[in-house]
Amino acid sequence: MEQASQIAFGRQDPCGRLAGTHDKWDLLAALTHAAAEFELSHRTLGVLKALLTFFPERALPAEADSAIVFPSNRRLMERLNGMPESTLRRHLAALTRLGIVSRKNSPNRKRYARRVGGDTAMAFGFDLSPLARHAARIFGAALNAKERTEHLAVLRDRVAVLRQELLDIADETAETLLDASRKLLRRKPCEAELSAMADLLRAEIASRTPEETPQAPLPAAGKMSGPVSQNERHIQDSVKNDSDSEEPQAKAPCPQPHATDGKAGNTENASDLAKVLRACPEVQAYYPGELRSWQDADRIAETLSPMMGIEMPVLSDARAAMGRKDAATAVICMLEKLGTIRSPGAYLRRLAQKARAGQFSTAPMLNALLQAGNRAEIAS
Incomplete structure (x- = not known):
């Protein structure tokens, strides 16, 4: 029981209380937390608090007839700020019925004590010891509540x-x-x-929530010769110089293939950007010059986002989830079909969630816009 009290209220026991005693105010606080389980109203708890104030010690013993208080109804009513006597009787009856306190009646049903010297030899009134005996149940109910x-x-x-x-x-x-x-x-x-x-x-x-068009599975990547940690630098396009290798070349150096590879990479990026511009011609109305690089696309996406109702934290989250290139592409595609999107910020946030789950690609968005553009040209 003592451990239950300490766990429930996080208190140490510096006074070394005797086994079977509990802090009366801890018990009242726990009973207040679990009031619904014991069907106690706040006014009934107020009457119990008033009874506890008549017990002089803070440690409430669990032995029967060891914590009897004997205030008159008048004294209780004064301590309860003038509660009507009929109301007081009803709440005292509720406490007795629940077994939180018990009555010890005198022959004439009066509440009083007989003393011998300075000690109380016999007392009649309300016994508060059941509150301490039910401590384990009260503390458990308070934790559950x-x-x-x-x-x-x-x-x-x-x-x-x-x-x-x-x-x-x-x-x-x-x-x-x-x-x-x-x-x-x-x-x-x-x-x-x-x-x-x-x-x-x-x-x-x-x-x-708008669903993305199912995308074709990506081809399996070829096996790399080095560990992943050694290949992280290949995330960005780069051209390796012959001078980076100290091994002797079996054949004469031929720089032309390297130059061709660099041009191919730039051509691929340019073709991707050109595809975006073909699918989303609306962006040219907001950008005075020609979009020459993905850096230009990233800047225009950052400029367009507030105009479309996309807050900067949402755009930053999308950049972190899908990369700056795909985030710029998504914003430009959203601009193209802005009239059909009720909340662009929520839409982009949803795309970022899909990107984190590995379920997002800009290819379906671009293909859908290109097909829509082709149908419009045929219809015209």
């Missing part, structure tokens, strides 16, 4: 986050669900209600 409260707080926050996410992407057809979730959060819902609402919000968000 604390865990339930924390769990409900997490569920409430989860529903609030999902509601805000739906609010960012939804239209007027979701007003009923948004209003129901708002009203739920204003009440004190149970765990089942919060879990059910979270499931409904997730399903609605999933139904409104």
Whole structure:
């Protein structure tokens, strides 16, 4: 029991209390946390607190008839700021019925004590020792109540986050669900209600989140001759010079192939950018000059994002998830179909989530825009 008290309230025991005694205020605090389980109202707990103030010691013993207090109803009513006597009797009866306190009645049902010298030989009134005897149950119930409260707080926050996410992407057809979730959060819902609402919000968000066109599987990469740590530098395009190798060359050096490789890499980047410009001609209206490099595309994407309603932290998150090149491509593609996107910030945030899961590529977006452009040209 002593360990349960210390765990529940994180207190040490510097006074070396006797076994079977508990701090009366710790017990009252734990009982307050677990009031719902014991069906105690705050006014009943107030009456119990008033009774505890008449016990002079802080350590409450668990032995029967060892913690009897005998205040009159008038004294109790004064300490309870004038509570009506009928109300006081009702709450005293509730405490007795629950077994938190017990009565020890005198023959005339009066509350008093007989003393011999300075010691109390016999007392009649309310015995508070059952509170100490039920300490283990009270502390356990308080811990369970604390865990339930924390769990409900997490569920409430989860529903609030999902509601805000739906609010960012939804239209007027979701007003009923948004209003129901708002009203739920204003009440004190149970765990089942919060879990059910979270499931409904997730399903609605999933139904409104745009799905990417399935992309063809990428070809398997050839086996590399060195460990991964030695090949991290190959993430960026680079041209290796012959002077980097100290091994003798079996044949005469031939620089032409290296120059050709560098041009091929630049041509590939230029062709990728050209494909983006063919698929997204709208971007040229916002950029006075010609987009010559991916650095230009990255800068124009950063300029366009606030105009489209995309906050800088969202763009930075997308850059971290998919790279600056793909992030710029995604923003430029979104500009092309901006009229069909309700919340560009939420849309880009969703694309970043897919990129982290390895489920995102700009190729389907570009191909879809190119096909739409071709159909428009044929129709005209």
